[in-house]
Amino acid sequence: MKNVYIVGICGTAMASLAGLLKSRGYNITGSDTNAYPPMSTMLKDMGIEIKKGYSKENLEGIIDRIDLAIIGNVVRRENVEAQFIIDKGIPYYSMPSFMEEFILKDYRVLVVAGTHGKSTTTSMLATALEEMGENPSFLIGAIPLNFSQSFKVSKGEYFVIEGDEYDTAFFDKVPKFIHYRPFSAIITSIEYDHADIYPDFEVYKSQFVRFSQIVNRDGILVLKDDPIVKGTISQNGVKRLFYGDDASSDSYIKGISYQGEFMVVDASVNGMSISYPLRVYGYQNALNSLAVITLLGGLGYDMKRIASALENFKGVKRRMEFLGEYNGVGVIDDFAHHPTAVRITIDAVRRAYIDTGRYRRLIAIFEPRSNTSRRNIFFEEYSKAFTEADMAIISRPYRKGDGIKDELDVNGVLQNLKKYGIKGFSGEGIEELKRIIQQNAQPYDLLLFMSNGDFGGLVWETINLLKGEA
Template identity: 40%
Template sequence: MNNLPPIGSHIHLIAVCGVGMASLAGLLKARGYRVTGSDQNVYPPMSTYLSEIGIDVQLGFDTQHLAHRPDLVIIGNAVSRGNPEAEAVLNDSIPYFSFPQALGKFLIGTRESIVIAGTHGKTTTSALTAWVLKCAGLDPGFFVGGVPSNFGSGWNPGGGDHVVLEGDEYDSAFFDKGPKFLHYRPQSVILTSIEFDHADIYRDLDHLKEAFRRLVVIVPVNGLLVACYDYPAVAEIVKGGSYRLVSYGDSEANDWTARNIRANQGRSYFEPCFRKNSEGEVELGAIGRHNVKNALAVYALGRELGIARTKLLEGFASFSGVKRRQELKGERRGVLVIDDFAHHPTAVSETITAVTDAFVGRRVWAVFEPRSNTSRRNIFEREFARALSLADRVVISGLHQPEKIPEAERLSAERVVDSINQLRGKKDAILIDGAHDIAAYVAANAVPGDIVLIMSNGGFDGVQEKILSALSA
């Protein structure tokens, strides 16, 4: 299907309640289409969001949902063959797209695409890029796998010549097993990192690197690739391309480095240096060296796109983060609760370090749920133990839906807890099943001044609110 359906046409989304699909539904509705959707699991916050914007969501998957034959169906990557609606689409020859195909068609169009890719930092870096470009007057469209606090929504069509997209390496659909970012026709790419992840679809690091090679090979000759050379896999795959290559990272051998990094009252300050020459201090509304590095990439991108330094500064200083990325949830009895999406050992380590550095002298609790396909597997048991041992107190929950991971491959939360206690030389880590019991334990043992950092890539059964409620009791 090459031509888009005319405005007012009916578009149906199968598995509409995923974060990305729900945001896409909102984008299509704003474009003037009649949008419906269906999903097996219809619950807040996505069900509330879809209801508020006037999108009819049907519970479950049923061929009757397609009885009026939509003009186009978008099939989410959670949908497999055998899904009755997907089978009806194929049997009745109804036009269909995958989620990333739809973004390429309906959001990018003929505009210049800026893709933010990598194992870590995609969401924050995408949100920061969109905000900095907006503050610089470029009015970009964007689509981010989270909710940037500056915008209040994970998408905006924008009116400018650029579109910023979070480039996910996960597969696109049952009929397209390639990474989503291959549909985004990148003119510019920020590649933040490459480490092994998504163990459910990638065999090993080499298999994952091949996916990123497929991304960089489609960057055009007049395109730009901003790459973090702190990760050997990144440096390996980006060499030899015909695009303009700009490196950044800790080593002064890179094109861009950050100097004089400091933190103060929940904000970071650094000097971006191009080939060792400082461009002056930048204030950033985020904490952590990893976020300084993300900001350095965005700064380098802006300068390479020809944006004056003075036009970039406002966006960095006024950036207010992304929900579920070091998000302050509340404070009770002098105990501050912070929510974060970290679910990879590197991200867990960086997040704990960032919070510890930002709140000097305060005891940090790490409350971690093994929920992602990778964190529930035993490939990173030692790495999780080392990362979590950076916190003063650790609570690990049982695995989310452990039955979905083969027993031989399953992470042992007990072994992680034992390893942390051995590393620290005392029993600072504990395994507790269930959000209610976790909240009760934290409330009984936390003292004024403590920081409770919750890390999960899912809802964690509302443990954030449960802890705040228990602290208030």
């Protein structure tokens, strides 16, 4: 079993799996309709061929050499390649079921789940174990800057993996994290998301209940200490540790401050006071780091040693990633798309860059692209999510051809922002958005781009515009 074909290879998790398999000696080929950085760049650098689009022609010349196929969760039942693979009798798996059967059974698996903060917390956990000499394997839906790739296979004891609650594939209708054999786990948050597959919050929450019930009884379940998480995840025989900002938690943040390029976190962990610097900003990142310290401390590692390891964490691509300053205008790229993530990201960037005097104004530029953010279900939340920005520029919701009827009312959101004194603009396409940015961006402004996709190339086109190269 050496020749693997991946349908939907450029998704964040699928590209990570492709790289992982390539590193283990598999021959990998795949296809996708959307290939964009950073995952497309990572695949190209590894010499993995990406066939553009889905067609029988992609497969006809190689079908006899394919040992198995992995089909992504974005691929629908009627996909021509998926049907061709099934009709030809090629063994096929979802990404999580492949991981469960062929990879994870050899490790103690540490899973990071939750609505928000999964990629960063998973990256922190992998980095801390690496810095402490534990040589972990990992698979993350983003690229940690400490590793320059989203996966690693090693002979260490632990496999660290990001646990997504989205469903697995059209033929495997369970959340991805159900397949991951968790020895121990972190749940960072539970807030309604994925409205395209979960009809209401109760159904959504039930996925995390199901996940919590498969954590190994010899492991640890680390939970964010908030009413929703505590009210959802009941005691089930697994040791539970809580973290948050309340002194009743096992671990809690006492305060944060900014000192030069570092954010310093003061915390209490199991009654021990610790203070440690981080190279990443924002209260959410302080909580993410505390979740890691709580888990690894519960597994027996020294608290101060964990905190020292986290000092070397450099961040994650497209998670408040500072791309540079161009003619006096700073540019940050971020993956935020849920309204809570948008609000938290804007707040963190303001505190780190505006309140400290590094920049004068914060201009938030947002693309409603995810299946949830394109819908009007979070209209009120988006109307409040941008209140810490000085200006908001929001594109029209991304069109996927699925004909959703309850599309986010972008103009209504911008109208509501006027109540908070925030100037806002909407744009129909990349050229119009570039024009709006060019007309408004000034030296000492900071542009914060937020999208869970490539935003049509807007980020780098804007950088070229600021450099005078457009």
